[in-house]
Amino acid sequence: MSKRQNIALKPIEEVLTFWDILTHDERHFIQNAYSVLHFKKNEVIQSEGDTPTHLMILASGKVKVYKAGFSSRPQIVRLLKPGEHFGYRAIIANELNSTTAIAFEATTIYTISADNFLSILRHNNAFCYRFLEELAFDLAESDARTVNLTQKHIRGRLAGALLFLVQNYGLEEDGATISIYLAREDLANLSNMTTSNAIRTLASFANEEIITVDGRKIKIIDAEKLRKISKLG
Amino acid sequence: MSKRQNIALKPIEEVLTFWDILTHDERHFIQNAYSVLHFKKNEVIQSEGDTPTHLMILASGKVKVYKAGFSSRPQIVRLLKPGEHFGYRAIIANELNSTTAIAFEATTIYTISADNFLSILRHNNAFCYRFLEELAFDLAESDARTVNLTQKHIRGRLAGALLFLVQNYGLEEDGATISIYLAREDLANLSNMTTSNAIRTLASFANEEIITVDGRKIKIIDAEKLRKISKLG
DNA sequence: GTAAATTTGTGTTTTATAACATAGTTCTTA
DNA sequence: TAAGAACTATGTTATAAAACACAAATTTAC
Structure with a gap:
């Protein structure tokens, strides 16, 4: 990952789409537990095969998420815009990262550690359900992409x-x-x-x-x- | 769906892999709320585009889950064995079924209505988390399949x-x-x-x-x- | 138990797309 | 602002896999 800077930045409570479903305590907790990371154009944010460490929330910029192919042709599986999360699937599945994420342009990211993320998932049912919905949606997208690309x-x-x-x-x-x-x-x-x-x-x-x-x-x-x-x- | 029969059948508490994380009350509730369906070889269990109505748990038999392709070539996305669930993704995402499921061989299925399923998801965090894990796992599989099949x-x-x-x-x-x-x-x-x-x-x-x-x-x-x-x- | 339907097997032709080659163009950066 | 690198563009060739065609074998249904 990369060094920090300090540019004008949307506050975390405006970036997180799940802010509304957090409890008072959780909001407090997160406000003290998050980090901010800045990435330059084309910098790698996370790599396929690495141990996942944080839930990441895109505050500004654009990110591409891809799987390295065999034939040296990567397959882009998601393109992210501000407000969207990534890096959490592997935490939940208890696996290594299945994808690489790269900043398309200068990008700012809020991060919440895997432990903190899991802790909220385990205690806040609405929070857990929100991510359940997201994965349910992404799964259909991924299956649809398979058919699109193969046929x-x-x-x-x-x-x-x-x-x-x-x-x-x-x-x-x-x-x-x-x-x-x-x-x-x-x-x-x-x-x-x-x-x-x-x-x-x-x-x-x-x-x-x-x-x-x-x-x-x-x-x-x-x-x-x-x-x-x-x-x- | 199909008519019922009555063959020797593993009891629901032995088939459901999530039985252990249900509360007493939920177990009781489910024991009164489930249905059993039997399908013959090659019978359609659910169709792409239909409104999802039930969480399905395979008690016996084998099921293939596929997406109808364009070119009249379906793409199989999952093959199920007893104990595995299906039909629930669309319920969670609040979408129509994205896949069709067909019995490969004579198959018995336990079903739990969407409402009941959602109600447990909303009240039992461990239950919600179990499905979160499952989807997280399936998503990586689906992305990997995309790359496998395209490259x-x-x-x-x-x-x-x-x-x-x-x-x-x-x-x-x-x-x-x-x-x-x-x-x-x-x-x-x-x-x-x-x-x-x-x-x-x-x-x-x-x-x-x-x-x-x-x-x-x-x-x-x-x-x-x-x-x-x-x-x- | 025979006819019909489905599945498996194999050869030939066609075609979509990759691979290769090379040049022009636009961005970097020193 | 020049030199190099990266990207865009286009033509040609090669090839993997589909499409097609048909025969043999197996399964299903009556």
Whole structure:
């Protein structure tokens, strides 16, 4: 992990989506027990195979979570935005980290130690249930991704990835530009294809006037068509 | 769902792996609130897209859980054995069923209604935590499957599937025969390939004396080699 | 116990996508 | 602001696996 700094930072009670379900005592406890970590662009936050030590909550920035593949092609399994948690699955399952997390951009993270996290899980049922819901949701997503990536053709996979980005990060004020700028390589690692093919297919989409591309900025022109391509492989 | 019958049946307190963490009252409650369902070979137990109604616990038999693919090729995501639960993810996430479950063979299932299940989840922290653990474990499995299926070549995928079957259902008394007899098509749906390719690849493995095949009975001869193939794609 | 249906097996052709090669372009950083 | 590194782009070739076609074997149903 990384050194600390001190930049303007949203207070923990505004970042944690589960703040409302904590008891008075727990809030107090956490306010004294959390840490803040800062990561620069492309810094590794946690590594696949490491012992998990903390629940992490993204305060600002963007994080990609991936599994190292065999063929030197990592598979991105989650993209995180502020307010979202990670690093806790392995704590609960009592396993080593199954994924690596990297900061896409300068990122600030609140951390709560595994012991403290487990202690609250064990004592606050609503808290436990909240994480149960989250994992239940993520599991369906993961299974759906398996089918998406194994059964669709390249165009369908890339279209699906673009729609996922829209859903996940939303659009800019123009109502069209996807609010995250990914390298072609990341786009490829999200949709299980080579970088060349991500580039090529993106160019096709632009040619067909489904999107426009300006460097890493992608504007959605015809979302309906994109959805169709995503569905029909 | 299906009609009831009355065959010799393990009592619920012996089937439920979470019996020990229920309170006296909850045990009492469940003993009056469960139902038993019987399914014949190939009967559908629940369908993708349906509203989830019950937590299901497999008392006897074998069940496959899969997602319907696009290309008419379903993807098997879990294979269940007695004692294992299913059908509860969608209840927790408050979604429709994301998978279909089918009985592989004559199967008996204990069911507990969604309301009752949720009520215990909400009141018994240890119970909630047990399911949290289960989902945490399943999520890593699902992510790992994504990478397995997208990045390995056919031989690696099939080798992985065979090892999975061994791990999941174990071996017969001879210490070599896998304790589940799957159709080639199911083997294919487990490892993301066409049936022809499952047949062909299985034949190659037999040729290379890594396994022997007798109808649907598969004997593992060289587990080490199988592991190697699974790893190196 | 025979017909029909399903499953298994094998050969051939086609195709989607990876791999490779190379060049232009844009970002870093010294 | 120049030099190098990283990223984007595009053409060509190679190949893994699907698609198709059909035959043999086995299971199921009547």
